[in-house]
Amino acid sequence: MTPTPCRVTAVDTYDIRFPTSRELAGSDAMNPDPDYSAAYVVLRTDSPDGLEGHGFTFTIGRGNEVQVAAVHALRPHVLGRPVDALCADPGSLHRDLVGDSQLRWLGPEKGVMHMAIGAVVNAVWDLAAKRARTPLWRLLADADPAWLVSQVDFRYIADALTPADALTLLRDGRAGAARRAELLRERGYPAYTTSPGWLGYGDEKLTRLARQAVADGFTQIKLKVGADLDDDVRRCRAARAAVGPHIRLAVDANQRWNVDEAVRWTCALAPFDPYWVEEPTSPDDVLAHAAIRAAVAPVKVATGEHVQNRVVFKQLLQADAIDVLQLDAARVGGVNENLAILLLAARFGVPVCPHAGGVGLCELVQHLSMFDYVALSGTTEDRVIEYVDHLHEHFVDPVVIRDGHYTAPTAPGFSATMRPESLARFTYPDGTFWAADRAQRTERPEQPERPEQTEQTEHPQHPRQDGAAA
């Protein structure tokens, strides 16, 4: 008698919110009130060893329930699937999710519905890596190039990258992979830090934290800019003085500008040798990024944390619009789409410096960069992963930073699993933290429950949200 194959028996969703708007020093100026949150999903199986896959989408608070509803809407596609088949071909589920004829209308391949697909697909990869008893970066780096190609959806990118191109890149990427895996385990993957640069910090604090970052081994820091040009000139001067001429200093405008403003502002900061200007304008605006890049060189242009899918990344590359590609592990359709994006970047020779921070984005994205180093681009030159030091304590396998580098994960999986006690405490609205908080509000009703609108009303041209996830 053939044994019954293990299947996915439950797709459980959680609305997890951390009250970061009350606790995060320095968050108020750029981020009026982000409550870093996750629409979290657990794929449960009837595997005798209790195998589970965990995944999530990062949000900054309000609307996390919409994101959870979107993950929930995907449940029928996953429930009952055999674990063997899922792990052997996550791309099959990815195609079914992206191709759901009715759900696709809500995108296609962008925004809430697409991020939900990313959460579920990433949970499958977590499942696959746990089942293979290997960290995801290693699973990807050891995988057969032809199988990796089969995991990529080439629709809408074949004019820039064909399956044959991808196969060549991946086969070439294998040369020296074993040696690079060793180096990775020894030295880790370079990181940079946004910690000194929050807009609300005074110059003294900025200077102190910038020096500390250098002392901690970081070779690049990042400053938030875009609120007031005179302030930014002064802060960049202070930061450059603090770190000296050899540390890279990136600036991040969080989508604040039109083309003209971006060029004017960046040129005004040029004397302080900014390494890149990040998100100078709308993440949807390929042509504006190209115009800005042409005007601000040699300052580099970076974007990606809000880029919706591989189609927009492809165009940013085709139009020579970016110098640095900042993929995000949980914004697009999961590992499968990020494989496409890493391959596109390799094809165009553009370095990938992932966005991280938020909730668990550092944990996830390190795997993608490490795979890229070991088995695709083969280098960490001009490549750094963003690092922000918060909320790691909620993860079972948190990132470890040593001497300005991400340490290569050794635990099986995608480092996506949140601690059960964190789930219980920060589930919204009924986890222990939020229940207690509500009780306290009832006693002190002066604390508002509804969103503050003054921020937007005062600055209609300048939404101030985007610094939220660094």
Added chain:
Amino acid sequence: MTPTPCRVTAVDTYDIRFPTSRELAGSDAMNPDPDYSAAYVVLRTDSPDGLEGHGFTFTIGRGNEVQVAAVHALRPHVLGRPVDALCADPGSLHRDLVGDSQLRWLGPEKGVMHMAIGAVVNAVWDLAAKRARTPLWRLLADADPAWLVSQVDFRYIADALTPADALTLLRDGRAGAARRAELLRERGYPAYTTSPGWLGYGDEKLTRLARQAVADGFTQIKLKVGADLDDDVRRCRAARAAVGPHIRLAVDANQRWNVDEAVRWTCALAPFDPYWVEEPTSPDDVLAHAAIRAAVAPVKVATGEHVQNRVVFKQLLQADAIDVLQLDAARVGGVNENLAILLLAARFGVPVCPHAGGVGLCELVQHLSMFDYVALSGTTEDRVIEYVDHLHEHFVDPVVIRDGHYTAPTAPGFSATMRPESLARFTYPDGTFWAADRAQRTERPEQPERPEQTEQTEHPQHPRQDGAAA
């Protein structure tokens, strides 16, 4: 004593689904199973005359509950607002919704969250027009140009259209407006029909319906293409033979192709003189549309029903990527963003031929085209609104087509109000239709409740959803 101003007292949402997958003849080939749906919202007020504003997002079934959740998430921004202020400046609410720092993370300005904003903003314009006792097209056409400019968000489009440009366009557009309003009331606004062209129709039916369309006064019809080239050649030949050389014949590929396929396919159909090729590839791919347009001229390239916002439309225009701009009343951020898009189109001299069909899209979008004719572009030359004849019976003020033209609405509002009995019957899952349907399924359990996945699995490169709304 000053009387208390009227306010918005409730923001009620409805999950409305019509079982079109079981009833629509010809829908199966391109659309395996669309259940045309609406995430519907009613803004209730304490105005003594019972004033309400109605709005909605169109979806095609599954996921409509996600869209409803997104509309619900906007409620705190609207509840309690004074009706006077809302109607005097809908742009203020529009900016608050788009600028909500936390909700914006879920886009920004795209997908589920942005469509929800569109539903709420459109409901406000419905409220404003009802309050002014005028159809929306008339309210817009009579409005002060400077006020209209104040309703537009120029962020990210100022490199192509400044407020001064917009003001000039709107002031120039006023010349002859009164005469054009008269002509509009006499003759209506030209329509075209997709009815003959569903992919599943046999040649005999196609021929019969194409002849009928011409007899009904339409001067343009549209055929779905993209599944099989030989079939498409045969169908285009039959359609051209049926309508003769002077009727325009558009073809619609519903995003099926990469660049190469789009060029090859369109050139193969060129002998039948297609007027435009619609949605040849991803709606996100500005550069691909530009490449396709350059290769298939003189066949025109049209897109827009899935274009997410003004930023992408701006680029399609900047890159000379489209000949025809197909705005959708309920895909972007409502009337305010569609004003920006109409102004961009006017600035670049590209005709607007709106997408319609679905649930209530004809009802909404006619107002935008009629405003454009009377007070902005000043012409209907090369301009037609799509028309599909279904589900109009659920609206209190349904469109009226006469001799291939949309008749100018005279009832106050945005024609968005659905009949109360339709809301009661088709609310999902507990409206009378769906409750009875569920009872019947319980008796005959062989009908599946979960989505069919065969469609996507068999055609991973060719999602077949998009014909759904014509």
